[in-house]
Amino acid sequence: MESLEVERMESLNEKNSLLVEDIGSGVLVLTINSPRTLNALDGQILQDLKGAFGVCAKDPKVRVVLLTGKGKAFVAGADISALSDFTPEQAAGFSRNGCELFDLMEKIPQPIVAVINGFALGGGLELALACDFRFAAEGAKLGLPEILLGIIPGFGGTQRLVSVAGASRAREMIFTGRRLDAAEALACGLVDRVLPAERLLDESKAFAMELATRSQSALAQAKWVLNSTRNLSLQEGLMLENQAFSRCFEHKDSREGIRAFLEKRKPEFGKP
Numbered sequence: 001m002e003s004l005e006v007e008r009m010e011s012l013n014e015k016n017s018l019l020v021e022d023i024g025s026g027v028l029v030l031t032i033n034s035p036r037t038l039n040a041l042d043g044q045i046l047q048d049l050k051g052a053f054g055v056c057a058k059d060p061k062v063r064v065v066l067l068t069g070k071g072k073a074f075v076a077g078a079d080i081s082a083l084s085d086f087t088p089e090q091a092a093g094f095s096r097n098g099c100e101l102f103d104l105m106e107k108i109p110q111p112i113v114a115v116i117n118g119f120a121l122g123g124g125l126e127l128a129l130a131c132d133f134r135f136a137a138e139g140a141k142l143g144l145p146e147i148l149l150g151i152i153p154g155f156g157g158t159q160r161l162v163s164v165a166g167a168s169r170a171r172e173m174i175f176t177g178r179r180l181d182a183a184e185a186l187a188c189g190l191v192d193r194v195l196p197a198e199r200l201l202d203e204s205k206a207f208a209m210e211l212a213t214r215s216q217s218a219l220a221q222a223k224w225v226l227n228s229t230r231n232l233s234l235q236e237g238l239m240l241e242n243q244a245f246s247r248c249f250e251h252k253d254s255r256e257g258i259r260a261f262l263e264k265r266k267p268e269f270g271k272p
């Protein structure tokens with residue numbers, strides 16, 4: 001990847017609250033960098049993340065994104081200090097602002113892996129839920145503790161947690177605010193892999209590198225169809241799958257992948 005995109009992201013990010021690293025092969029590592037407040041999501045971080053994912057959306061050189069946090073937290077939630085004087089109207093605007101970011105993350109063509117290095121609480125867990133994969137360190141803690149503040153999740157947690165971990169688990173986590181450890185999160189499907197802390201980033205990078213060798217156009221279609229059919233009937237979902245399957249054949253990757261199989265060689269997938 002040329003460094004131009006990284007520079008563009010960095011120029012959107014004057015306060016350095018989001019670190020952007022290009023590790024090659026089209027893999028970007030975004031690190032939320034506000035460890036003093038456990039990477040709590042304030043307006044600046046939300047804006048930086050929107051800027052960075054907005055750049056990714058338009059840049060076919062980016063193939064996979066890893067998202068992690070600096071220090072002992074992935075993200076410990078929305079910035080509680082910002083919530084203290086909210087009117088109901090301001091609360092609605094704040095919630096919409098977060099939801100816009102998470103919608104964008106689901107809409108960009110690239111897969112995003114949440115690399116959960118520590119606490120993923122409240123808005124931090126909601127952020128991870130908007131990613132395609134969640135890999136967690138053994139000591140990570142995940143939860144939606146909003147109820148303990150007298151509020152509820154407002155960045156999509158009531159919706160995405162149900163589809164990832166089921167309604168019963170979501171109800172229990174949202175009603176009690178209880179934090180799960182990584183093993184429990186793995187058991188209920190909330191995270192995909194649990195790794196020792198010292199191997200978390202390297203193994204996540206290796207996974208991203210593997211994904212980066214796949215057909216980018218087919219991955220984009222797969223992400224689109226999985227994310228856009230969640231609340232549809234089976235028949236409606238199958239219609240969208242049909243469209244996405246057909247679109248794969250507009251791209252030369254499908255010819256290359258199929259031909260490579262028949263010729264008993266590895267495919268060389270290009271750009272969309």
Ligand code: COA
Pocket residue numbers: 036037038040041076077078079080081119121122123145146149
């Ligand atoms: N918003 C704003 N600041 C936060 C924050 C948040 N969501 N989470 C942590 N911080 C700040 C703390 O206020 C503290 O700041 P200070 O040093 O100026 O006092 C700093 O980050 C370190 O946190 P601290 O609580 O001292 O760390 P800890 O290891 O003792 O506890 C947590 C870690 C995650 C258990 C605890 O910080 C916590 O419960 N955070 C809030 C989680 C939450 O309710 N999230 C949902 C928000 S809607």
